[in-house]
Amino acid sequence: MPCQDAQLAAALMAVFQCHLLLWRVMRWARDGSFYSMIGLVLVTHGRLAEEFLYVVEHVVGPQENFETVCIGAEDDMEQRRRDIVDAVERADSGRGVIILTDMFGGTPSNLAISVMEAGRIEVIAGVNLPMLIKLSSVRISGDIKTALREAQDAGRKYINVASQVLTGK
Structure with a gap:
């Protein structure tokens, strides 16, 4: 036995x-x-980053490795830069991080660029909802270079003038 x-x-x-x-x-x-997956960090003026995350989770479901940093006019910018660095560390699971900002040349974008490391921590300025929805899927299985390209393509594809689309002009 x-x-x-x-x-x-x-x-x-x-x-x-x-x-x-x-x-x-x-x-x-x-x-x-x-x-692992590619991490995402949204850095925007005001509370836009939090609202984008809220809408993305409403559309595609809960997100992991996704952080937000909101920047106000009266904030200590060196502290906000440290907040971005901390958010990148939390979001990074080993496959890199994409920081998305609302407008190139604005304070959020400039702070994000100051922590950029090509190929590991990348910055996309001009974030929109189609871009975030695309990233929510491609960041799971794609590499950072592919994710950047697909996010940029999705962001551009869905910018339309309704009257031109509807009339075919």
């Missing part, structure tokens, strides 16, 4: 190890890696 118990225990352990390996492979197939 003890021999059968040992064989059963060994068989159960083998099944458990196979199950764990299968789970990791399935996660890799879904996410592009075992434990």
